Structures are given as structure tokens and as C-alpha cells.
Amino acid sequence: MVELLAPAKDKRCVSAAINNNADSVYVGITDYNMRANVANINLDDIGDIAIQCHDNGKKVYVCTNTIVSDNQLEKYKRQLEKLESFDVDALIISDIGMINVARNSSIDLHLSVQANITNVEALKAYKELGVSRAVLSRELSLEDIKRIKKKSPIEIETFVHGAMCVAISGRCFLSSYFYDRNANCGECLQPCRQQWIIRSTEDKELILETPEDNDIEKSRLLSPRDMCMIEYVPQLIEAGIDAFKIEGRARAPDYVATVTKCYSDAIGLYQSGKWDELSGEYIPQWMSELTGVFNRGFDTGFYFRVPKKTSFDNQATYKKVDIGQITNYYKKINVAEVKVWDEVKIGDTLIIQGNKTGSVTERVSSMQVDGEKIESVNEGLVGIKFENTVRENDHVYKKVSIKESEMQ
Secondary structure: OOEEEEEOOOHHHHHHHHHOOOOEEEEEEOOOOOOOOOOOEOHHHHHHHHHHHHHOOOEEEEEEOOOOOHHHHHHHHHHHHHHHHOOOOEEEEOOHHHHHHHOOOOOEEEEOHHHOEOOHHHHHHHHHOOEEEEEEOOOOOHHHHHHHHHHOOOEEEEEEEEOOOOOHHHOOOHHHHHHOOOHHHOOOOOHHHOOOEEEOOOOOEEEOOOOOOOOHHHHOOOOEOEEEOHHHHHHHHHOOOOEEEEOOOOOOHHHHHHHHHHHHHHHHHHHOOOHHHHHHHHHHHHHHHHHHOOOOOEEOOOOOOOOOOEOOOOOOOEEEEEEEEEEEEEOOOOEEEEEEOOOEEOOOEEEEEEOOOEEEEEEOOOEEEOOEEOOEEOOEEEEEEOOOOOOOOOEEEEEEEHHHHHHO
């Protein structure tokens, strides 16, 4: 059975992954992960996350996949003892020095995509160093992956959804050149996502912001579209891939919830033997949900061809408007007391997010103030009926169509 691995930048995302049927969750700790600017979890919190995952029958992997100096390696040795005591299931590593240190621990070692694995001999070498799984290079085709899987001495993992990088295995120096921020140490500021102008040595310019064919997409010549492989889940499973990895450790809980659920449902449909019968009905639904959350437009990466299409900015179809917070929850009647500071009305769709709640989406069907039913409210305390369990201090957002908000 293929493993579904979901990203998490905080406890809310961990719960969102668990509640939407991820088999495992990967997180990052300060100083040693490739999302150092936006996705860090305190080392002491890893213990709580590990307990939560294990209590729910899930695994937790910790990203320690940056390139490090000797000083950082000494600190890593001390942190490794704590991670081992937390019963972490695996470390995701790329630096060979860190591998050499971590191989003496009881934690499984998974090789990061940063290592750029493209052949079986590399997998054999890393197995000798104690690695039990490798994330294969994003630049491999499905046929390449099949060939490698047949002879691989260890498990293989591949990305199936999320952002693609213009540089091979993320080994980019643009951020260092422009901002003195090292992408290989987790500090990338993504200058590749900007619009670009090409200027020749003869001072001729190709200004791509306003190309002749009005194709504004071409101005993002260094920004690939996001990967989306949900239509091809059967081919990926049949290729023998051991784990499907969702990219997005900088993303919000609703992104994690939505993407994880869609891929979990797709895997379940295939395993039920009903893919041929029902996928035509479900794929449009999944695609609608996936385009709703953060995305730069979709492509299939290198699985079937070298990708040529570049991306727009975020193409999500909705945004979240911060409108309130749960102040109390009455479990027996499934009603939450919500302090709101923006308009909420019957028929609105709300997104509720919290450390244990993760991210749940609810349509408002019933509201009361002081025991009286109401149709809308702009501020104050209101009772709202929910189907899902929510919790005190959860944040409440209103889901608003981006097209509708632009028209107002």
C-alpha cells in the first residue's frame, strides 16, 4: 500500500494532515530545514507532535535537510539526542556529514530530494551509509522511476503535488546573488517567481511583462507551474512508488487539509478497484478543490515530458477573510459561541482552524443571538451550529470567492 506523506508548518497543519487521512507528516525544525523562513517548529514541540501522530497511527518525519557547517553539525548532534527521545520515525537529510552523524541513532534516515538521486548506484551507496528511503529527483520521468524501482535496494518516494523549482533539486543561487540569502540553507526568497526582462550584451531587451502575443504567463520564465498528479494516481501506484509526497511546508492548514484529502480519496478509489468506473466523476471534483487553494496553475512536472509552461501568480479561486474566534464550544449540541468582528450570514462558508481542529470547512445553516434566530451578524457573540467538532480559541475565517471580492 502506498504511503501518503503530508507537509506541516505548525500544529494546525499537523492536525489537518491527520484528520484528512495522511499516513505520515513531515515537519521542519529551526536551522536545519529548507523552509527556514516560514516553516519552523520548536524542537520541544516535536515531542507533542510525535505523540499526536503515533496516537493516531501516523508517522512523523523531521526535515534536517540543509547543507551545514562544522559548528551547525555540533549543535545538530545535541538536537539529535532529543529527536531520538521523542521517537521520531525518520529524519529527512541531504548533507552527507549529517547522515554520518545520524546513522548511529535509532531513527530511520530518508534522503532528501536535495541529494538529486537519479540512478540505482547512488541508492546502493546511500544504503551503505544507513539510508532506508530516498526522495527521487523531481527531474525524473515516470519511465526512469519504474526502471530505478525495479533495482532499488531501498524504498523510493516521489513528489506528486505542489511547487516546482526552476533549479535542479532546488540547488539555486539566485537568492544568494540578489539578497545574500542562501537557498541551500533554507533561506530562499524566490526571486524566480518574479517577472523578468532579458537583456543581451548588445543592450537589446526582451521585456516579457508585455509580450507581443499578450501572453502574460511568459513573463514568469523562471517560475514553473505547480505539479498535480491526481489524475495519474493509478500509474504512480503501479510504478511501485512507496510514498507519495505532497509539497507545501509553507502552506496554510486549509491547503494541507484539501490536498491531503483529495489524494487520499484518489488512492482509496484506486485501491477499491473502482477507478475506471468512478474516476470520471471524481477527478473534476478533486481538481475544483485543488484549484481552490494556493496554486500557480498545474502541470505534470517531468513525469511524462520536460515541462515548458510557466506560472502565473497564485491562482486560488478563494481567499480567507479573518472574521472571528471560537470562545466556547458546547459538544452535546454541536454549537460554538463565536466572537465575530466582520459580517457572517446564513449560507456563508466558514473555515475553522486550530491546533487540534486542523482545518475544517462548514456552511452556516443556523445562527442565534440571545436565543433568537438571526440571518446575519456584523460583530459580537453569536451561536453557530457546526457538524464538525471545533474548539475554544480556534480561528474562524470566511471563505470568499476571489472573483466575487474583485467585483465588490
